[in-house]
Amino acid sequence: MIRPVVNRVFRGIVVAVAAVMVCVDSTAQNLTDTNVRAVIEAIDEYRSANEIRIIKDFVELLSMPNVAVDLADMERNADHITGLLESRGFSTQRLNAGGAPYIYAELLQPGAIETILIYAHFDGQPVQEENWTYPPFSPTLLDAPLLEGGQVVDIDQIEGNVDPEWRLYARSAGDDKMPIIALIHALDALAENDIGLSVNLKLLLDGEEEQGSPDIARLIDEHGDLLDADLLLFCDGPMHQSRQTQLVFGVRGDMSVDITTYGAIRPLHSGHYGNWAPNPIMQLAYLLTSMRDQSGRILIDRYYDDVAPLSELERAAIASMPDVGRSLQDELAVHTPEGAGARLEELIALPAVNTRGIVAGGVGAKGRNIILSTATVSLDLRLVPDQTPERVRDLMEAHVVQQGFHIVYDDPSAETLRHHAKVAKLDWDESGYPALRTAMDDPTALRLTRLMRMISPDLIVTPTMGGSLPLHEFGSRLTAPIIILPLANHDNNQHAENENIRLQNLWDAISIYGAILATFAQYR
Numbered sequence: 001m002i003r004p005v006v007n008r009v010f011r012g013i014v015v016a017v018a019a020v021m022v023c024v025d026s027t028a029q030n031l032t033d034t035n036v037r038a039v040i041e042a043i044d045e046y047r048s049a050n051e052i053r054i055i056k057d058f059v060e061l062l063s064m065p066n067v068a069v070d071l072a073d074m075e076r077n078a079d080h081i082t083g084l085l086e087s088r089g090f091s092t093q094r095l096n097a098g099g100a101p102y103i104y105a106e107l108l109q110p111g112a113i114e115t116i117l118i119y120a121h122f123d124g125q126p127v128q129e130e131n132w133t134y135p136p137f138s139p140t141l142l143d144a145p146l147l148e149g150g151q152v153v154d155i156d157q158i159e160g161n162v163d164p165e166w167r168l169y170a171r172s173a174g175d176d177k178m179p180i181i182a183l184i185h186a187l188d189a190l191a192e193n194d195i196g197l198s199v200n201l202k203l204l205l206d207g208e209e210e211q212g213s214p215d216i217a218r219l220i221d222e223h224g225d226l227l228d229a230d231l232l233l234f235c236d237g238p239m240h241q242s243r244q245t246q247l248v249f250g251v252r253g254d255m256s257v258d259i260t261t262y263g264a265i266r267p268l269h270s271g272h273y274g275n276w277a278p279n280p281i282m283q284l285a286y287l288l289t290s291m292r293d294q295s296g297r298i299l300i301d302r303y304y305d306d307v308a309p310l311s312e313l314e315r316a317a318i319a320s321m322p323d324v325g326r327s328l329q330d331e332l333a334v335h336t337p338e339g340a341g342a343r344l345e346e347l348i349a350l351p352a353v354n355t356r357g358i359v360a361g362g363v364g365a366k367g368r369n370i371i372l373s374t375a376t377v378s379l380d381l382r383l384v385p386d387q388t389p390e391r392v393r394d395l396m397e398a399h400v401v402q403q404g405f406h407i408v409y410d411d412p413s414a415e416t417l418r419h420h421a422k423v424a425k426l427d428w429d430e431s432g433y434p435a436l437r438t439a440m441d442d443p444t445a446l447r448l449t450r451l452m453r454m455i456s457p458d459l460i461v462t463p464t465m466g467g468s469l470p471l472h473e474f475g476s477r478l479t480a481p482i483i484i485l486p487l488a489n490h491d492n493n494q495h496a497e498n499e500n501i502r503l504q505n506l507w508d509a510i511s512i513y514g515a516i517l518a519t520f521a522q523y524r
């Protein structure tokens with residue numbers, strides 16, 4: 001029998017499996033529900049005995065201002081986190097690329113042959129302190145959500161256990177310092193129970209995520225060998241509204257373009273020139289309706305040619321998700337969603353052309369009887385596998401040409417306007433990026449899914465989230481499958497004022513991280 005690897009950092013010895021209080025049957029295929037339950041029970045017991053200490057550790061971390069542009073603050077955060085990690089036996093490196101630091105940390109296990117890389121970030125969105133009920137960097141524990149009249153709890157006065165529905169309010173409580181504290185205590189829980197990690201553990205902690213991680217690509221290029229792993233767990237974001245644990249296998253890509261259309265070179269009286277002068281607003285309206293129909297289906301030629309269809313497994317996963325469509329319609333007062341009856345989860349697996357704003361003329365008291373010179377629309381284009389920003393741009397431009405426009409990239413001269421029936425200026429934002437979707441039948445992904453079903457029997461698996469993250473920077477450079485494991489409460493107010501974590505979500509994160517690290521390699 002292979003012995004589970006015991007955390008030498010804490011114990012200094014390898015304890016034979018029989019002596020391990022919670023014994024994981026490490027003969028791979030035989031990891032059972034009972035084994036996983038036993039690990040979780042051991043972790044929960046540790047947590048129950050240490051709740052106040054865990055909360056205080058989290059309060060300490062959350063008390064440190066962490067807006068990425070304040071480099072001195074970010075260094076202080078990095079020092080503190082590095083200290084937490086090194087005292088658990090991690091070796092750490094500060095990866096600086098000019099902006100806020102990234103922390104790389106590794107905890108190698110003697111005998112472990114597989115490696116899990118965990119990504120989280122320790123910077124937070126800027127704060128507008130006047131909008132917060134309690135100061136964002138003075139973490140405050142409340143006995144209920146603020147909106148439900150939660151009252152302050154003095155952490156030093158708590159006797160016994162806390163109510164898991166209590167919430168800790170502070171910037172980054174949900175997004176995204178929670179995984180750091182949860183991991184630290186998952187490791188402590190395992191150590192206290194003499195349960196070893198089954199894998200090598202690597203961490204990449206990002207100090208500038210909320211700034212768009214401008215250095216991440218260069219960093220991965222320079223330190224790709226450090227990030228070598230069998231699985232990349234992306235620990236960020238809110239979990240499903242149903243509060244069921246969720247694995248998310250992808251994100252959409254994103255790009256944007258502003259399109260301006262042109263009338264006469266100066267605004268004209270709509271009575272004297274109406275029906276004669278070309279109207280840029282109407283040109284824009286026709287152009288937009290030529291791009292997509294009323295159900296959201298994109299009408300641009302060959303736009304769907306590159307779109308990877310959902311696999312059988314992905315369709316089945318969506319079919320078994322809780323259907324939130326009806327309640328969303330009620331909540332948001334939507335009689336008829338777009339999408340011709342398809343589910344939200346299917347629709348966000350498709351590309352989208354979204355009109356995010358139009359600027360032209362005035363309305364209400366600012367309405368004037370004129371025909372304008374220009375009108376501009378801003379579009380955001382959500383991409384899915386296997387679309388590329390380059391190809392999408394080509395298809396979009398071909399469509400604009402097909403609609404009779406001459407394309408320019410700078411403001412057109414009078415000469416240009418005289419020589420072309422219709423002119424459109426396209427202003428592309430160059431920071432667009434492609435989507436990423438890990439195949440659900442990837443062998444490592446399948447293993448994680450099955451293990452997660454043991455840990456959380458009500459697990460939801462989702463082919464993709466609708467939103468965009470630049471995960472392709474990892475996907476295009478690393479071989480490990482990338483899976484998102486979001487564990488913050490869905491109503492954590494991330495990015496806004498009064499950000500918070502529900503304590504039960506923190507407790508669950510400790511159990512889930514601990515169970516994965518203790519059993520992953522034993523489960524094949």
Ligand SMILES: [Zn+2]
Nearest residue numbers: 175176236237
């Ligand atoms: Zn985040």
